Amino acid sequence: MSLITNVMDHSLDDGYAEAAARKKDPGGRGLPKTLRARLVLAGGLVLAAAVVTLGAAQAREAAPVVAKERQELIDRIDRETASADKLQRSVDALRADVGARQRQALSHSGDDAGADLVGVLSGATAVHGPGVKLVVDDAKEASTGGDGDPRISSGFSDTGRVRDRDMQRVVNGLWQSGAEAIAINGQRLTALSAIRAAGDAILVDNRPLVPPYTVLAVGDGQRLSSRFQNSADGLYLHALQDDYGIRTAISVENDLKLPAAPTVILRTAQPAGTSAQPNAQKTEKGTS
Template identity: 75%
Template sequence: MSLITNVMDHSLDDGYAEAAARRKSEGEGGLPKTLRAKLGLAAGLVLTALVVTVGAAQARVTAPVVAKERQELIDRIDSETADADKLESTVDTLRDDVSARQRAALKSSGGSAEADLVGLLSGATAVHGPGVKLVVNDAKEAGGGGDGSNPRETSDFSDTGRVRDRDMQRVVNGLWASGAEAISVNGQRLTALSAIRAAGDAILVDNRPLVPPYTVLAVGNGERLSTGFQNSADGLYLHALEESYGIRATISTEGDVRLPAAPSVTVRTAQPKSEKTEKGTS
């Protein structure tokens, strides 16, 4: 009877009782591990859903404000651009009027053909005559260099299919060397004080940004100018860019090209040599 009584009173092994007591003392008692994991996952999902809901609500509230500020900025840019265009148009009109008055004053004071020639060569007056039209454009897929040797000099720019400022410098210098008497790039008349520079990927001519394609007009003997440029080192350089980087260029002779006057020709240092100076130094 004592054995039966002992089995009834101690139906579980003492080891189970000790393990249960140990887990309870360590704070792991109560719920099974699987149930605790499920509850933790559910709590995490609820918290994530709460964060997403709050974020979406905040975004919905702030979206109209951001859109309004963006539209106000766009409207301001458009307005300022329109004002700048009007001012530029006014400046061009006044500049043309000043040039006309200068020419009239020269004629009334006995201006000679030499003075007209000086104005023509300096870019102060509009010109027209036979010449060439050279159009230079980026590659169709600008962004990757060719497999050929690199004809460009080392610079901070990566060699891509984009036309660079140094490319246009060589084109213009090649035309001058081939006999061009007057040159313009995208309507910008070049003078002895003109500069072709870069600002990022944009090309600036006298600080005015240009966009491709770049149309270069040059006054001179059309056939001779075209042949001389294409056979020159700068013409061969442009041909190498076509072959290696896909840059597009076309040149054609024109019976009459018209070039505008330069926006402004301001001389700050040079002075004309007077007769008194000539006598004093002789």
């Protein structure tokens, strides 16, 4: 009796039942879950492939435009650099001519040596002579300073980086130790020079410098070296080396060559015997 009851209850096998269900649901809602998941995945892959293909096509179309703009920018920089170099050569030639005329005029009064000394001290003329070479560089692996670290108060996020205040102390220490002329990375310092920071960059007379910072100081080499290293600023530099890994190297040189300053402009001072300008601007501060 159980066999007869089972045959009556299941007169159609499962295959016929599934076919009948598909006829009743032509939209596919009655498909097995696995098959529906595969169809959704396939549709997603097709859509992703279409998006990638479209993006690649747009990138290929934009690449020539970007390359052209980049080349135009490079060409413009090269032209401006060449123009600035030409102007600088003209300035150097005019400065040399003015210096020659000054020496010629002063030779009649016997004050030729005084004119040369003024040019050296003001930075208006190139100089050479014995002195010291001091190289200051960032630490190899600069660590980020923690909260309250005094070395990050001026905006520098790395305690192992050389800051503008560090270079100020180095330069002032060399002046106090007897340096007669100083240049940093080929940039001659004058009485109007300023060492400042712009973000993480160090500026000397508004010209950005990159490490390592090579400081050339003309003077009595051995005496200048020993006096600087024993001074408060020399000890400060030594502490930076010990505490933060800043790299330094100092050596005595027999002959250093320092260029003239690009511009030496007097804003307030006037030659003796002439009246000062009523609206003269204030003189800029020195190295600060």
